[in-house]
Amino acid sequence: MDLELNPFTPGSGLRPPALEGRNDQIEAFDLLVARSKRRNYDRGMILSGLRGVGKTSLLNYLAHHADSQGWLTISIEGRPSSSGIAAVRNTLAQELSLGLRRYSRKQRLKDSVDDLIALARNFSVGVSVAGASVNVSAPRPQVDPGDIAIDLEELVEAICEVLRPRNSAFGLFIDEMQDLDQDLLTALLAVQHKANQRQWPFFVVGAGLPNLPAVLADCRSYAERQFLYSTIGPLASVDAADALRLPVQAHGGDFTSEALDVLVETSGGYPYFLQEYGKAIWNIAPGTPFELADALGAVEVGRRHLDDGFFPSRWDRATPRERKYLAAMSTLGEDQPRSAKVAEAMGSTAAGTSEVRDSAIKRGLIWSPERGRIAFTVPGMADFIRRQQLD
Ligand SMILES: Nc1ncnc2c1ncn2[C@@H]1O[C@H](COP(=O)(O)OP(=O)(O)OP(=O)(O)O)[C@@H](O)[C@H]1O
Numbered sequence: 001m002d003l004e005l006n007p008f009t010p011g012s013g014l015r016p017p018a019l020e021g022r023n024d025q026i027e028a029f030d031l032l033v034a035r036s037k038r039r040n041y042d043r044g045m046i047l048s049g050l051r052g053v054g055k056t057s058l059l060n061y062l063a064h065h066a067d068s069q070g071w072l073t074i075s076i077e078g079r080p081s082s083s084g085i086a087a088v089r090n091t092l093a094q095e096l097s098l099g100l101r102r103y104s105r106k107q108r109l110k111d112s113v114d115d116l117i118a119l120a121r122n123f124s125v126g127v128s129v130a131g132a133s134v135n136v137s138a139p140r141p142q143v144d145p146g147d148i149a150i151d152l153e154e155l156v157e158a159i160c161e162v163l164r165p166r167n168s169a170f171g172l173f174i175d176e177m178q179d180l181d182q183d184l185l186t187a188l189l190a191v192q193h194k195a196n197q198r199q200w201p202f203f204v205v206g207a208g209l210p211n212l213p214a215v216l217a218d219c220r221s222y223a224e225r226q227f228l229y230s231t232i233g234p235l236a237s238v239d240a241a242d243a244l245r246l247p248v249q250a251h252g253g254d255f256t257s258e259a260l261d262v263l264v265e266t267s268g269g270y271p272y273f274l275q276e277y278g279k280a281i282w283n284i285a286p287g288t289p290f291e292l293a294d295a296l297g298a299v300e301v302g303r304r305h306l307d308d309g310f311f312p313s314r315w316d317r318a319t320p321r322e323r324k325y326l327a328a329m330s331t332l333g334e335d336q337p338r339s340a341k342v343a344e345a346m347g348s349t350a351a352g353t354s355e356v357r358d359s360a361i362k363r364g365l366i367w368s369p370e371r372g373r374i375a376f377t378v379p380g381m382a383d384f385i386r387r388q389q390l391d
């Protein structure tokens with residue numbers, strides 16, 4: 001098929017040609033936005049799930065929807081390293097100023113927003129100072145974490161005072177939220193909490209790895225009640241089939257049912273894999289409808305692409321010792337092995353491996369679905385590691 005017309009989008013946060021299987025989350029958010037227009041304020045939302053499952057795409061979709069409904073929207077992304085922390089704080093400050101400016105242009109509200117932009121600038125000065133101090137080589141000067149909470153609260157309150165009479169709202173969309181630094185996260189949770197109590201139209205909508213709900217709960221016990229939590233999982237078979245079929249049909253093509261079944265089954269319904277196999281079958285099929293032989297070829301090509309890109313981009317991020325830990329996990333052949341068993345496979349003890357386990361969790365490679373158990377955050381990672389070791 002014509003390569004130029006290939007509609008599939010394997011990648012990070014790329015808007016898929018058909019965003020399938022997320023109606024529950026989209027409807028819940030639509031309702032939140034609709035109710036906010038009547039000044040009925042619900043809780044913010046948290047989306048969590050494995051790598052490549054479509055969190056960023058969904059978060060972007062929701063932000064776009066809120067924006068089109070007259071909200072002030074700001075998007076930021078958490079980063080794990082200490083230099084990343086400074087960058088995130090600076091981005092937040094910058095995005096606030098930019099977002100306010102964009103909003104005032106759209107809503108033609110110059111005067112009232114000028115004051116807010118000035119306030120956001122002040123906030124950015126404070127944040128930048130705190131941010132610049134987060135440096136691995138230099139000792140961190142004492143910056144009172146309370147400051148950022150107070151500044152943020154003041155800013156959010158002032159923004160909400162302008163937005164509320166207009167039946168508008170402020171949405172802060174945070175990707176990779178598990179990687180926000182503790183001070184900023186604590187400040188955000190505190191402000192969201194206050195917003196809920198005081199009827200401010202402020203909503204945090206966060207996305208992150210499966211450990212995100214636990215990270216929030218560890219930060220503030222009330223976080224459990226503060227948000228509507230939603231697990232973003234692989235797509236059900238019908239949705240996975242639509243995610244492949246609809247973009248092809250939009251170009252006048254189709255799949256035979258055997259071909260479609262093979263790709264749905266092989267992908268396990270994981271959006272990233274669906275896009276990769278969809279792209280491959282489009283590229284290799286001589287014509288449409290796509291047939292079983294095309295699908296089998298696409299599985300081979302798609303898997304090679306995954307082995308060259310999606311998996312190594314995670315694997316290469318691990319330190320040698322973390323890789324040993326991941327390799328030991330993969331030898332056990334269980335989805336959620338006990339940490340003690342992984343330690344044993346490494347010839348060590350739970351205590352002896354707790355440090356490497358923690359660092360791999362911080363790096364977002366693995367997570368703990370329940371106490372004493374561990375699992376990959378990347379679907380199919382164990383098979384990938386086993387494939388590497390056979391080579
Ligand atoms: N609902 C969906 N239906 C079909 N394809 C989707 C869907 N959601 C996302 N995709 C596609 O899946 C891929 C992964 O999406 P995305 O980057 O949003 O995942 P993610 O969960 O944010 O991954 P990561 O944890 O690595 O950041 C992209 O190529 C995107 O176009």
Ligand SMILES: [Mg+2]
Binds near residue numbers: 012055056057175
């Ligand atoms: Mg993402």
